């Protein structure tokens with residue numbers, strides 16, 4: 001409606017905030033309501049993530065999850081069938097905190113060979129062997145609350161932090177797909193939260209804040225709490241200015 005009256009678009013209209021969520025829930029037909037956060041599976045930093053061929057395709061330890069999870073959801077769409085398996089061993093399964101791990105598609109096995117067979121991912125055994133051999137910094141204490149620098153050596157992609165061997169049965173695999181949380185494109189606003197037209201002039205009486213403001217996020221999100229902070233800060237400014245008109 002704002003664009004129709006001449007508002008200027010801003011931001012990354014082909015970008016979005018997207019998480020890894022339960023694969024089956026990511027396939028729900030358009031129009032049905034789901035709550036993506038309840039299905040989020042963003043604890044990949046505790047294990048590895050492989051595609052349907054059993055091949056790793058990203059650095060599960062690139063950074064703390066609040067900085068990278070919003071980008072990593074879309075990476076799943078680049079994989080065959082738009083899906084991946086997150087593989088964990090018994091050392092970490094009790095640390096999986098996201099709600100999405102309590103429901104949905106999950107496979108357990110007592111060896112990596114049996115897991116590979118159950119998942120029909122032929123390359124999985126080789127991938128885990130290669131990954132385990134690359135975990136060589138075991139003298140660095142594992143600490144998931146900081147970037148602990150406990151990275152792999154000699155594999156591509158690396159796992160830059162929190163690398164730990166996957167060697168303790170039972171092994172568990174959770175299927176993940178992409179779930180869009182919100183989109184990045186929106187309207188151009190000024191510091192008074194007024195919406196601007198194509199000439200950069202404020203459109204009288206039109207204010208915007210929060211999700212509809214463009215140009216804030218591009219290829220990634222600002223980190224936990226940024227969305228609500230944006231809405232609250234510019235919501236207050238917009239309200240005060242509108243009331244003063």
Ligand SMILES: Cc1cc2nc3c(=O)[nH]c(=O)nc-3n(C[C@H](O)[C@H](O)[C@H](O)COP(=O)(O)OP(=O)(O)OC[C@H]3O[C@@H](n4cnc5c(N)ncnc54)[C@H](O)[C@@H]3O)c2cc1C
Nearest residue numbers: 035036037181182209210211212224225226227228229231
């Ligand atoms: C699953 C999920 C998890 C999130 N987690 C976090 C988080 O942990 N931390 C964080 O900071 N942010 C989070 N966000 C982002 C955050 O929720 C949003 O940035 C924020 O809610 C945006 O606020 P808003 O007021 O701009 O929009 P909204 O909250 O979407 O409010 C817009 C309102 O306008 C109403 N509306 C729409 N059209 C009309 C109309 N024609 N007439 C009248 N009313 C209308 C809608 O019903 C709605 O109530 C999350 C978002 C989602 C979807």
